Every structure is written in C-alpha cells, then in structure tokens.
Amino acid sequence: MAETSLIDGLRQMRRRDDLPDIENNKYLYEALNQNKREGLMLAVRARTISLFIIGAFLIYLSPNWYVLYYEVLIVGFLLIGWAQIKIGRVERSRAELLLILFDLALLTIVLVVPNPWDPRPWSVAMQFKFGNFPYFFILLAGAALAYSWRTLLPVTIFTVALWIGAYFWAVSQPDAIAEISESVREVLGGYSNIAHFVDPGTIPIEPRIQEVLIFALVAGILGLNGWRTSRLLVRQAGVARERANLSRHFPPNIVDTLAESDQPLGEVRAQPVAVLFADIVGFTKMAEAETPERIVGVLRQFHARMEACVFDNHGTLDKFLGDGLMATFGTPVTTAEDAANALRCAAAMHQAMEIWNEQRVKEGATAIRLSVGIHYGTVVLGDIGSERRLEYAVLGDVVNVASRLESLTRELNARVVVSGELMEAAGGEKIARDLRYVENGTQAIRGRDETVKTWLQPLTLPPGLT
Numbered sequence: 001m002a003e004t005s006l007i008d009g010l011r012q013m014r015r016r017d018d019l020p021d022i023e024n025n026k027y028l029y030e031a032l033n034q035n036k037r038e039g040l041m042l043a044v045r046a047r048t049i050s051l052f053i054i055g056a057f058l059i060y061l062s063p064n065w066y067v068l069y070y071e072v073l074i075v076g077f078l079l080i081g082w083a084q085i086k087i088g089r090v091e092r093s094r095a096e097l098l099l100i101l102f103d104l105a106l107l108t109i110v111l112v113v114p115n116p117w118d119p120r121p122w123s124v125a126m127q128f129k130f131g132n133f134p135y136f137f138i139l140l141a142g143a144a145l146a147y148s149w150r151t152l153l154p155v156t157i158f159t160v161a162l163w164i165g166a167y168f169w170a171v172s173q174p175d176a177i178a179e180i181s182e183s184v185r186e187v188l189g190g191y192s193n194i195a196h197f198v199d200p201g202t203i204p205i206e207p208r209i210q211e212v213l214i215f216a217l218v219a220g221i222l223g224l225n226g227w228r229t230s231r232l233l234v235r236q237a238g239v240a241r242e243r244a245n246l247s248r249h250f251p252p253n254i255v256d257t258l259a260e261s262d263q264p265l266g267e268v269r270a271q272p273v274a275v276l277f278a279d280i281v282g283f284t285k286m287a288e289a290e291t292p293e294r295i296v297g298v299l300r301q302f303h304a305r306m307e308a309c310v311f312d313n314h315g316t317l318d319k320f321l322g323d324g325l326m327a328t329f330g331t332p333v334t335t336a337e338d339a340a341n342a343l344r345c346a347a348a349m350h351q352a353m354e355i356w357n358e359q360r361v362k363e364g365a366t367a368i369r370l371s372v373g374i375h376y377g378t379v380v381l382g383d384i385g386s387e388r389r390l391e392y393a394v395l396g397d398v399v400n401v402a403s404r405l406e407s408l409t410r411e412l413n414a415r416v417v418v419s420g421e422l423m424e425a426a427g428g429e430k431i432a433r434d435l436r437y438v439e440n441g442t443q444a445i446r447g448r449d450e451t452v453k454t455w456l457q458p459l460t461l462p463p464g465l466t
Contacts, residue, residue: 083099107135112128149227277402282369339423376425381395
C-alpha cells in the first residue's frame with residue numbers, strides 16, 4: 001500500500017509539472033524562457049570562474065610544462081559552456097542532452113586517463129586514488145542552475161554510466177608499474193584491507209559505488225528543489241496572466257488595487273458611477289459594403305483606440321458591444337473625478353477618431369462617425385449569472401439611460417449627449433464651457449416615465465463625412 005501511494009504521488013507530481021498550455025500561455029513561456037536564459041548565464045559564469053580557479057590550482061600542484069594538457073582541456077570545457085548558451089531553449093532538446101553527455105564524458109576522460117604528456121611513470125589505477133570524482137559535482141551544480149529538474153535525471157544516469165564504465169575499462173588495463181604493485185603485495189600480503197590503498201595497480205569498486213550513490217542522492221535533492229522552484233515559477237506566470245486579464249478591463253492603477261486586495265471587488269453594493277456608451281453610427285450599412293475580414297479589422301482598430309481612451313482616463317472597460325462599448329467610471333472604487341473623467345474620455349475618443357479618420361480618408365476609406373452617451377447615478381455592482389459562470393456587472397437605471405442618451409445623438413445631431421446629473425457631478429457649467437457642451441433642455445427617454453435634463457456637444461463633421 002505504501003509503495004502504491006508513493007508511486008501515485010510521484011505520478012501526480014509529474015502531471016502537475018506538465019505544462020500543456022505553455023504554447024497558449026505566453027506569460028508562462030516568457031517566464032520559463034527568461035528563467036532558462038538566466039540559469040544558463042549564471043551556470044556558464046560560475047563554470048568559467050570555477051575553471052579559472054581549477055586551472056590556477058593545477059599549475060600550483062604541478063608547475064611543469066605538461067600541465068598544459070589540462071589547461072587545453074579547460075578551454076574545451078569553456079567552449080562547451082558557450083555552446084550551452086547558444087542552443088539552450090525552453091523545450092526538451094536532444095542537442096542539449098548530447099552536449100551534457102559530451103561534457104560529462106570529457107570530464108570522465110580527464111579524471112581517468114593519465115596525462116599523456118607527463119613523462120613520469122603512472123598507472124590508470126592511480127587516477128582513481130586521487131579521489132577526483134567531486135569534480136562531477138561542479139557540473140551537477142551547473143546543471144541545476146541551467147536546466148529543469150527533469151534534466152538532472154539524465155545527468156545522473158550519464159554520470160553513473162560513465163564512471164562505472166570507466167572503472168571497468170580501468171581494471172582491464174595493464175599495470176604500468178607492475179613491479180611496485182608486486183612489492184606492495186609481498187610486504188602487505190597479510191593486510192589486504194590496507195594493501196588496496198597502497199597498491200598502485202588495484203582499484204576497489206566499493207568507493208566507486210559510494211561516489212555514484214552520493215552523487216545520485218545529491219542530484220535527487222537538487223531535483224526536488226528544482227521542481228519546487230518550477231511550481232513557484234508557474235504560479236507567478238499565472239499571476240501575470242491574471243493581471244493581464246484584469247488590465248483588459250481596468251486601468252493600471254485599478255489593476256494594482258485589485259491585485260493587492262484580498263477581496264478587491266467586494267460584496268454586492270450600490271454606489272455612484274458614471275456610465276458611458278460609445279457606438280459607430282451607421283455601422284450596419286458600412287458592413288454591407290465590406291468583406292467580413294475588413295470589418296473585423298476595422299472593429300479591432302476601433303476597439304483598441306477606444307480602450308486606450310477609457311484606460312487613459314481611469315475608466316473601466318465593462319464590455320465590447322459589437323461596434324460599440326460600455327465603460328464605467330467609479331468602479332470598483334469611486335473618486336471625486338469619476339464624472340469629469342467620463343467627459344474627458346469622450347473628448348479623447350473623438351480626438352482619436354479624428355486622427356484615425358484622417359488616415360482612413362488618405363487610404364481611400366470612408367470616415368467613421370462616433371456617438372457617445374453618458375449618465376451618472378447610483379448603480380448596483382455585483383456578480384450575475386449561475387453557479388457555472390459568473391460575471392461582474394453594473395446594473396440599474398443609470399445603465400439604461402446612458403444607452404438611450406447615446407441613441408439620442410442621431411436625433412439631436414450631436415457627437416455626445418450627457419445627462420444633467422453627469423454634468424453637475426463633473427463640475428457644472430464651467431466644465432461644460434471648457435468642453436464646448438450646450439444645454440439642451442429635458443428629453444424623454446424611451447421606457448422611462450421621467451425626463452432627463454441633457455447637455456450635448458454639437459456634431460462637427462470630420463473630413464469625408466457628408
């Protein structure tokens with residue numbers, strides 16, 4: 001039972017670490033890619049510093065010309081590090097695994113094969129007696145920095161296979177200093193447990209097993225830490241995606257507020273809000289003369305420009321409505337500038353449309369007329385929908401009136417129609433004069449018994465409109 005639970009736990013760990021949406025989640029891919037590049041750079045820098053230290057240490061140990069053999073091999077390790085940076089990428093890579101294998105194989109050769117330039121008598125077995133295996137831990141540490149926790153498994157397998165393989169190769173080699181080995185055996189014939197430490201021709205296997213066993217255990221611990229770090233990275237990428245999703249609806253300052261609060265949207269409540277509707281006049285007729293692809297392209301450009309105006313004026317994009325949109329000012333947090341921000345947003349929208357229309361006319365396209373309606377009052381904020389799908393919504397008479405005011409722009413030949421409540425909350429006649437609004441009396445609103453006092457901004461036809 002315990003064994004089954006352990007296996008199931010490891011399988012769940014693996015499934016949780018699988019990243020099937022990496023291609024669809026650009027934030028996750030960017031986070032993993034940045035982490036991989038940073039890890040590779042740190043690993044190569046650490047490798048370079050370590051190799052320079054080792055190179056200097058070897059010269060100290062053996063201040064002779066034949067130490068250049070090891071210095072040349074150190075250059076080879078530096079080149080492998082440079083190649084790791086060049087081919088490193090987030091996805092699983094056979095080229096990276098091949099480079100890791102080559103790296104470990106080169107180190108095995110360095111540690112097991114005697115220096116061919118050294119004229120002094122030496123044996124392959126004596127290489128093992130120097131206890132050089134800890135150099136493998138330098139490569140293991142670099143792999144933990146540069147690669148995912150999964151890669152530590154092939155690093156461990158390669159190291160164990162190479163080191164044990166090198167052992168069997170070494171024991172098959174002839175003893176280069178057999179006369180010394182024979183003398184040692186004669187002197188220490190009754191002390192076999194001591195003889196193998198002194199005999200230059202023997203290579204005990206027990207220390208080799210201990211070396212690779214400790215290496216595998218350390219690699220496993222580093223892999224576990226790497227798995228934990230990767231989960232943290234995935235969670236951070238998820239937070240980045242959530243913030244990006246929020247930024248599609250809220251301006252940056254509100255996104256920060258939402259991200260930092262435990263209950264950012266709060267419970268269902270009523271509060272004063274400015275509601276803005278914007279729409280393309282005559283869009284249906286315009287769509288009849290264009291291809292679906294061009295219409296979609298126009299809408300995307302329109303939405304992008306209007307969205308920027310909303311966010312630049314501290315508004316919240318509630319939703320796109322085909323050829324229009326609904327925005328609110330004062331959600332989720334109210335301020336004294338909400339009504340004024342709505343008026344400034346309408347002005348920015350028309351300015352953006354004028355610039356865009358100039359470009360469209362130069363390209364031979366027709367200009368687009370924008371209409372805007374804004375109302376201010378108390379709305380209800382809360383989640384609507386079902387248990388399976390909820391949507392945070394702004395509800396109430398204010399929303400309906402704002403939509404009707406936008407429709408009135410056609411009848412009143414106006415660019416913007418706003419309610420008296422909105423103008424009063426924004427600053428009254430002063431801001432009306434500054435933004436060139438004129439009072440228009442009261443207007444009947446379809447579906448509402450009470451009339452609404454209105455202000456309007458007269459229509460100034462942009463170039464290309466008749």
